[in-house]
Amino acid sequence: MNKIIITTDSTADLPKEILDSMQIKTIPLYVRFNEDVYKDGVDLTTEMLYKKVDDLGYLPQTQAASPGDFVEFFEPFIKDGYDVIYIGIGSTISGTLKSAMIAKDMLETDKIHIIDSLNLSSGIGLLVLHAAKLRDEGLDVKQIVEKITSYVPMVRSQFAIKTMDYLHKGGRATGLQAFMGSILKLKIIIKVEDGKLGVYKKTVGKMSKALDVMIDDLKAMIDRVDKEFLFITHSLADSSYEYIYEQIKDLGFKHIINGHAGCVISSHCGEGTIGILYIENKN
Numbered sequence: 374m375n376k377i378i379i380t381t382d383s384t385a386d387l388p389k390e391i392l393d394s395m396q397i398k399t400i401p402l403y404v405r406f407n408e409d410v411y412k413d414g415v416d417l418t419t420e421m422l423y424k425k426v427d428d429l430g431y432l433p434q435t436q437a438a439s440p441g442d443f444v445e446f447f448e449p450f451i452k453d454g455y456d457v458i459y460i461g462i463g464s465t466i467s468g469t470l471k472s473a474m475i476a477k478d479m480l481e482t483d484k485i486h487i488i489d490s491l492n493l494s495s496g497i498g499l500l501v502l503h504a505a506k507l508r509d510e511g512l513d514v515k516q517i518v519e520k521i522t523s524y525v526p527m528v529r530s531q532f533a534i535k536t537m538d539y540l541h542k543g544g545r546a547t548g549l550q551a552f553m554g555s556i557l558k559l560k561i562i563i564k565v566e567d568g569k570l571g572v573y574k575k576t577v578g579k580m581s582k583a584l585d586v587m588i589d590d591l592k593a594m595i596d597r598v599d600k601e602f603l604f605i606t607h608s609l610a611d612s613s614y615e616y617i618y619e620q621i622k623d624l625g626f627k628h629i630i631n632g633h634a635g636c637v638i639s640s641h642c643g644e645g646t647i648g649i650l651y652i653e654n655k656n
Contacts, residue, residue: 375484377514378455379505380446382438382469383413384462384637385497386606388630395505400446402462402469403436404636410436413636419608422636423644435637437469443476447485456484456514460500460521463491465568486518488525491568495604495632495650496530502602503652527599527653530565531573531590533583535610535645562586563642580645584613587649588620599652600625606632607647608639617649 381387383401392399401412406425411417426432438446450457464470470489477485490497500521507517560583564573576582591598603626605617614631622629634646 375514376453376455377508377517378450378457379501379508380450380457380459381497381501382461383635384467384469384493385460385501386494386632386635386638387498387501388633391502391630395502395509397501397505398446398450400438400442402438402467402637404640405434405436406431411636417636419634419636419639422639423609433640435467435640437467438472440472440475440479443473444479447476447480451480451482451484456486458486458488458504458514458517458521460488460490460497460504462493462497463565463568464489465491466493466570486514488518488521489568490528491525492528492530492565493570494530494532494634494638494648495606495630496528496565498604498606498630498632499528499602499650499652500524506601524652526567528565528650529598529653530648530650531587532563532642532646532648533580533587533613534561534563534642535580535613535647536643580613581616584617584647588617591621591649591651592624594653595624597654599654600627602626602628602630602651604630604632604650605647606630606634606650608634608642608644610645610647613645613647617647621649 380398383399401415404411404413404417447457459473461470461473473487490500504517504521507520558578560576561572562574562583563570574586605614607614
């Protein structure tokens, strides 16, 4: 059986200790402040990102990894005899997956297996962790790809946005919407469906109301949820993390992971954003 390496990109928002312990390799995307370009999680942390936004007064642009980046990333694994499974940010969200496919063609190999997560952040991370688990259980590359591909439509990703400032600065909310949102203390809950981000629900008032919506959704379908991994992923929202954790810690999950949104994801959602992410059982 060939050696298998599981790979992803920085938008999977997987903690370094998990990447290391489960032998997962990752390629960074980019964050650009005008002429200054940073590798997500390598040259720039989320804390540094928010400080730069405050100092400069504008949001950065985010940028996909290039085909050349992927050639450089994949090539050593191919030369060492690995089958490479890459599970990346959704093709409807970023051009990163297309870059990976171009790189595969450039390398002229059938040893690279690309899976479109149709998701972002820990929605990707869930698939990556399951792939690593299946590899460690001894499944071959074809079996892993088939199983993970079948999991893709079963990933459930929800995020509560604490402030509309970043949606406004990023052009995803008008000035009036942002103003009304601040007056009403509006909290938007975003859901990923079929690879697209959409507004799922809105709450008014305390952030805990939005968190309760996500918690209630999870509890309502708990009998249909895979109990191996659950992520509570956030952008510098430790108090919200603790609130959610206390509500769900006894629901039977083997691993509840404290995920931290990296610079690319945080550039689009803003400080205080938090999500609950899990996989629904097919049966």
